[in-house]
Amino acid sequence: MLMRCAAIRRLLVLITCIALSSTWAVAQQTGVLSGVVRDAQGGVLPGVTISITSPALIGGARTITTSETGNYQFTGLPPGAYEVKYELSGFSALRREDIRVQVAQTTRLDVELSVGSLQETVTVSGESPVVDVSSTTTQTNISKDLYEAIPTGRNPWVMAGLVPGVITGRLDVGGTEGMQQYNLEAFGSADSQKSFSIDGLKTNWGGGAGGSTMQYYGFEMYEEYNMQTASGAAESDVSGVYMNMVTKSGGNRFNSEHNFYFMNEKLQGSNIDDALRSRLAQSSAAGNPIDISYDWSSTIGGPIKKDKAWFFGAVRSWKLNQFQIGALNPDGSQAIDDNRIDNYMGKATWQAAAATKASFMFNRNLKYRFHRRDSPYLFVEDKATVLQDQPAQNYVAQVNHVIGKRTVFDARFGRMWGVFPTRYQKDVGPNDIAIRDSVRFTRINAAETQSLNPNHRYQANGNVSYFADQFGAGSHDVKAGVQVSRERMAYDRDRNGDILLELVDGVPTRAFLSNTPIRSDHRLETWAVFAQDRWVIGRATINGGVRVDGVKAYLPAQSSPAGSFVGERQFPEREVFNFSSDVAPRIGVTYDLSRRGRTALKAYYGRFFNQFGSELAESSNQNALSQLQVPWNDRNGNLRLDAGELNLSSFVGFTAGLFPPIDASARRPYSDEMNIGVDHELMRDLAVSVSYHRRQHRDGLTILDRARPTAAYTAVQRTYTDPDPQRGTQAITAYTLDTALVTRRDRIITNVEGLRSDYDGMQFSVNKRMSNRWQMLAGLSVQTHKGFSHDGTFTDTGSNSDFNNPNFQLNRNDSAIFTEIPWALTLSGSYQLPYDVQIAGKYTARDGDPLTRTLSVSGLSQGTETVWVQPRGVDRTETVSKFLDLRFAKRFAVSRTRLEGTFDIFNLLNANHVLAQTVAIGSTFGRPSRVLAPRIVRFGATVRF
Numbered sequence: 006m007l008m009r010c011a012a013i014r015r016l017l018v019l020i021t022c023i024a025l026s027s028t029w030a031v032a033q034q035t036g037v038l039s040g041v042v043r044d045a046q047g048g049v050l051p052g053v054t055i056s057i058t059s060p061a062l063i064g065g066a067r068t069i070t071t072s073e074t075g076n077y078q079f080t081g082l083p084p085g086a087y088e089v090k091y092e093l094s095g096f097s098a099l100r101r102e103d104i105r106v107q108v109a110q111t112t113r114l115d116v117e118l119s120v121g122s123l124q125e126t127v128t129v130s131g132e133s134p135v136v137d138v139s140s141t142t143t144q145t146n147i148s149k150d151l152y153e154a155i156p157t158g159r160n161p162w163v164m165a166g167l168v169p170g171v172i173t174g175r176l177d178v179g180g181t182e183g184m185q186q187y188n189l190e191a192f193g194s195a196d197s198q199k200s201f202s203i204d205g206l207k208t209n210w211g212g213g214a215g216g217s218t219m220q221y222y223g224f225e226m227y228e229e230y231n232m233q234t235a236s237g238a239a240e241s242d243v244s245g246v247y248m249n250m251v252t253k254s255g256g257n258r259f260n261s262e263h264n265f266y267f268m269n270e271k272l273q274g275s276n277i278d279d280a281l282r283s284r285l286a287q288s289s290a291a292g293n294p295i296d297i298s299y300d301w302s303s304t305i306g307g308p309i310k311k312d313k314a315w316f317f318g319a320v321r322s323w324k325l326n327q328f329q330i331g332a333l334n335p336d337g338s339q340a341i342d343d344n345r346i347d348n349y350m351g352k353a354t355w356q357a358a359a360a361t362k363a364s365f366m367f368n369r370n371l372k373y374r375f376h377r378r379d380s381p382y383l384f385v386e387d388k389a390t391v392l393q394d395q396p397a398q399n400y401v402a403q404v405n406h407v408i409g410k411r412t413v414f415d416a417r418f419g420r421m422w423g424v425f426p427t428r429y430q431k432d433v434g435p436n437d438i439a440i441r442d443s444v445r446f447t448r449i450n451a452a453e454t455q456s457l458n459p460n461h462r463y464q465a466n467g468n469v470s471y472f473a474d475q476f477g478a479g480s481h482d483v484k485a486g487v488q489v490s491r492e493r494m495a496y497d498r499d500r501n502g503d504i505l506l507e508l509v510d511g512v513p514t515r516a517f518l519s520n521t522p523i524r525s526d527h528r529l530e531t532w533a534v535f536a537q538d539r540w541v542i543g544r545a546t547i548n549g550g551v552r553v554d555g556v557k558a559y560l561p562a563q564s565s566p567a568g569s570f571v572g573e574r575q576f577p578e579r580e581v582f583n584f585s586s587d588v589a590p591r592i593g594v595t596y597d598l599s600r601r602g603r604t605a606l607k608a609y610y611g612r613f614f615n616q617f618g619s620e621l622a623e624s625s626n627q628n629a630l631s632q633l634q635v636p637w638n639d640r641n642g643n644l645r646l647d648a649g650e651l652n653l654s655s656f657v658g659f660t661a662g663l664f665p666p667i668d669a670s671a672r673r674p675y676s677d678e679m680n681i682g683v684d685h686e687l688m689r690d691l692a693v694s695v696s697y698h699r700r701q702h703r704d705g706l707t708i709l710d711r712a713r714p715t716a717a718y719t720a721v722q723r724t725y726t727d728p729d730p731q732r733g734t735q736a737i738t739a740y741t742l743d744t745a746l747v748t749r750r751d752r753i754i755t756n757v758e759g760l761r762s763d764y765d766g767m768q769f770s771v772n773k774r775m776s777n778r779w780q781m782l783a784g785l786s787v788q789t790h791k792g793f794s795h796d797g798t799f800t801d802t803g804s805n806s807d808f809n810n811p812n813f814q815l816n817r818n819d820s821a822i823f824t825e826i827p828w829a830l831t832l833s834g835s836y837q838l839p840y841d842v843q844i845a846g847k848y849t850a851r852d853g854d855p856l857t858r859t860l861s862v863s864g865l866s867q868g869t870e871t872v873w874v875q876p877r878g879v880d881r882t883e884t885v886s887k888f889l890d891l892r893f894a895k896r897f898a899v900s901r902t903r904l905e906g907t908f909d910i911f912n913l914l915n916a917n918h919v920l921a922q923t924v925a926i927g928s929t930f931g932r933p934s935r936v937l938a939p940r941i942v943r944f945g946a947t948v949r950f
Contacts, residue, residue: 034205034251036106039078039139040114042071042091049075050118053093059106060256061085061228064356065312069410076474078482080413081362081405082106084148084229084251089114097121105133105774107146108231108251111539113138113602135692135774136684138605139539139546141593143192143235143680143696145169149228150775151782154835155845156892156909156943158183159224159266159300159323161201161248165189167833167847168232169770169784170698171246172824176849176888176920178938179268179911180298184325184344184374186217190824191234193700193764193790194245194676195797198615202249204366206401206419207242207464211492211529214798215618216245219397219423219460220370223321223348225262225302228253235680235698236609239535239550239591240468240486244613244676244700252366254354255306255315266300266907266945273941276917284919284933285331290339293938296326314355321348329376330936331384340376340387347371360407369398370423377427380921381446383934388430389439389448391455397423413470422461429455429501438502438646443871444510444861444927446934449644453505454521454630457497464490479542488533488554494619498523498630503569506637506646509861510927513639515869516651517632520571520659524564525629527622530557537591544597551590554614556673557583558622565628571659574628581622582667587614587675603686607696615674615798621706621754624801627664634868655747655868662750665708671755674704674798682768690774698766702792702822705760707800710807712751717743718811723862725874728930737860737874740811742867757808760800762792762822773834781834789827794820794857794877812862812870821855821878828852841896849888853881860926874926887916888937907945915940 042053053071061083071077084107091099096118106112113134145168157163158180166173174188174196188196197214200207203222210219233247241247277292285291299322306317324345332340352366374393378385399421406414429452437451468486498521505517537550558581567573591611598604623629636652639645682696718740727735766788773781794817800806807813828851835845855878863869890911897904921935 034108034249035081035083036108037078037080037111038082038087038089038104038106038114039076039111040116041075042077043075043115043117044096045117045119050093050096051075053077053091053118056090057087059083059085059087061254062087063254063312063315063354063362064359072474074474074480076480078472080470080472081407081415083254084108084146091116091118093118095120099129101129101132103133107148108229108249109142109144109233110137110146111139115602132689133774134602134686135690135772136603136605136686138595138597138602139541141236141548141595141607141609142233142238143170144231144233145772145782147230147232147782151780151833151835152230154780154843154892154894155833155847156890156911157847161222161230161250162187162189164230165232165246165248166849167782167831168234169782169831170234170768170786171232172786172826172829174824175935176885176937179890179909179941179943180300180323180325181293181295181327181938184221184346188824189246189248191246192678192680192698192766192768193788193823195615195702195823196245197618197797198243198245198613200243200245200247200616202247203368203399204252204364204401204403204417205249206417206466207490208399208419208421209462210425211460211462211494211618212425212458213618213620214796215616219395219421219425220368220399221346221348221372222250222368222370223302223319223350225264225304225321226252226319226348226350226368235678236593237591237611237613238548239537239552239589240484242488242533242554243616244678252350252352253304253306253317253319254352254364255308255317257308257311257315259305259307261303261305261950263303263948264301264945266943267298268295268941268943269297270294272943274915274939276912276915276937276939278917281917281919281933281936284931286929286932290328290331290333292328293330293936294328295938295941296328296341298325299323309353312356314353316351316353318351319348320350321346327938329378329383331932331934332378332386334386334388340385342378343375345373361404363404365400365402367398367400369396371396376430381923381934382441382448384446385448388432389451390430391427391452392430393425393427395423395425397421411472414468415470416467418465420461420463425458425460427452427454427456433501435501438504438506440506440508440644442508442511444925445929446923446925451501453500455499458495460492460494462490462492464488479540482539483536484538485536486534490529490531492529492619493526494529495526496523496630498525502646504646505632509863509869513637513644514863515634516637516646517634518570518656519568519630519632521568521630522566523628523630524566525623525626526561526563527619527626528559528561529617529619529622531555544600546595548593548595549591551588553586553588555583555585555587556617557585558617558619560622560626560628563628570656576628581625582671584614584673587673589614589675605684607684608681609679611678613676613678615676617798620799620801621667624708624754624799625664625666627661629664631659631663633659633663636868657748660750662712662752665752665754668753668755671706672704674702674706676703677701690776692772694768694770696768698764698768700764702762702795702797704756705795705800706754706798707757707760707808708752708754708806709757709809710750710752712749713742713746713807713809715809715811717746719743721865725860725926728926735874737872739862739865739870739872741865744866747866752807754799759793760795762790762795764788764790764822778837779834781832783832783834784830786829787827788825790822790825791819792822793818794822797823812872816873816876818876820876825855825878826851843894843896845892845894847890850886851884853883854920856880856882856922856924858924858926871925880924882922883919885916885918885937887914888918889913902948902950905947905949907947909943909945910940911943912937912940
């Protein structure tokens, strides 16, 4: 404990030292406005007084003067529309209106002053730049104008799906997928390498591979979504999707907003035809219709003291009940997937002094999934699901201080904590043993395991920034900082009977003996320092930087009680791994081809070391959940475990060799990213871009069993009937282990050269900002991602994982990696009709998701194995081409109150695309497990005042 406290004290000292000695920091919840002021002959103008105002700006107007080189820069600007005024004696004043500042972007505004008197003012409205000629980061900002206009499920995953280049793991119809997070990938990134931030501070859950969140956020609490998808600067810790959600802050006027949306079974159609019903092999439970859904939210914000202190608060309650496709209860009723999310948020912002601003945000989230099912076991009766009644909360405290005219200090600290529970249903008794089918993906009697996961994350970031335009040629934005986190993942896991029974296509085959009950604890510590510079020299901008970071995992002293197959255990504290200092260089170059900030050529290279969750520590922890298979012979066919039905000859207990340590010479997995592209302002407020992206994943980690070398396996031939009638009977070579080694295990986690993949893709994007009554965001991705199938950081298929096992390598090379979609198209936008009527829509089309055709091979000495019969991606789900959502909205004004009614039609064409299906060869091969939800109408009402 003293060691932990000392480490935290050292890290806090490190933050302070870097903050006091470095030279720049603007957090990624704000934007920058910069430029050069010249006269009509092109000469630079020093001493120009520049003032900016905006409803988003607490503390009133800000004023600076141009330097001797005519440069100016405003940092730390909240997103919004600004008015900028330029004044210099002997010249006419210039006012630029409706200049848009966005999160994590630099708005470049170079202007020219004409000779005249100060009493003469030239006003130019709009013409805000839409091309960022100084940044190489690939990012999209989704503003309130867009996300409030288009019909969506009102959750962050849908917002990410609007972004060009992002591939989502699911397709959402009016919120039907919003109760469970899903994959978000961009340009070949691993889903595990995404990051969630609120007001610039990371809030990821520390479990698994580290790329998930515990919180399901209220929709109205956000001002803007900033989605960075590639080409991250040195301050970025992940190579995948970085989602920064910037909260609202209130303002100098009181504002309140109230929303209510409703849909139920009477407002939807049916998209189940005979062909789909035949694939499901049943007439009931053939679809996944909505039973009922409502979504209510309210916000209020305003001044505590004008230009000095603001407040903002938001609440939300969202209910969604729908039926589970293909799942029946014993009484013949269709199984239910019923959910509710409640959210409460409050924020205070204080302009403590002219140069100092502070804020504090607290968010509490309550998530209820009353009958949770996890893929692939979706065909599960209600009794065999889990109850997830999950509390989670976080806070973010921030201070921002301007030092002189060129330096800004920014620091923030936060905590995310909660409990992730998966409980047995209340009608499950202690003698109800879970039975699952690994081919049909059914489960009866009970969930496999009951678990409580108390966890937390402490996160602290400190940055300082400095703007210099008189240091050599050009101007410099120098930024340096430090980021640290401390994470805990604990588990209390129990299993009825300490056993799980398994069928293979209806045939009792094996039992999994587990070392439950488990009371485990895992800790993770991360740190990073970075420095970067944006050097503007003429028409070129060079963004160079370096990041040095480290990650350490350890297991505190812990113990678990005795179970059916294991005794009481106690373990001392020990270190799992320590990747102490990995150096990641990154450099990007932009060139202003048009000389007017309208066309930019961009190129980038960067290295990203993978982030971690608790998965490696859990795999290595002898006090973590583990299970071993033994043969099960259900002699009397009653699907119950009776005396004498288990063959325990190969079970020698949960030996230390089952829990692999980390190889002392192991290297941290990483990816290299390269891209080149062009951004161009095609017309006012409309930008188009085209870019090529390449990503290389290297140094993946997996498990080798040193007690079972590849040479210890002998080839055996098996035949099977392929589901494709044209292929008929097929032969496959599987491998059986030397019987003398069946009870021996000596596993280790290490790098394997074969775990690598390469991504190549082209991206075409169009972004039209709201003006002239319309807005649009569109993207087309064309890509390929191939290699040896891997999971990103750590490839582990369970307690039998072993890269030495040739069954594990069968047909995995030249596979589709992650959610590799050869092409994908997204289009969203809105148009303002006369009489305050608005029409908006969203269209999605894409190639099918990659599938993995598998076969269960029994009769092997080491037990039944699941092998691949062909590379992943040879089979795919069907192409999605008819997914269209539409909205009609009408606004009214009554005094200062604004009313809006919305009429949404989701899945307008009533498409029934199969989005997921059973892939195990057997009696249910090809059975749909997820189908696009049917057409449904949603009514909504909004009141603003």
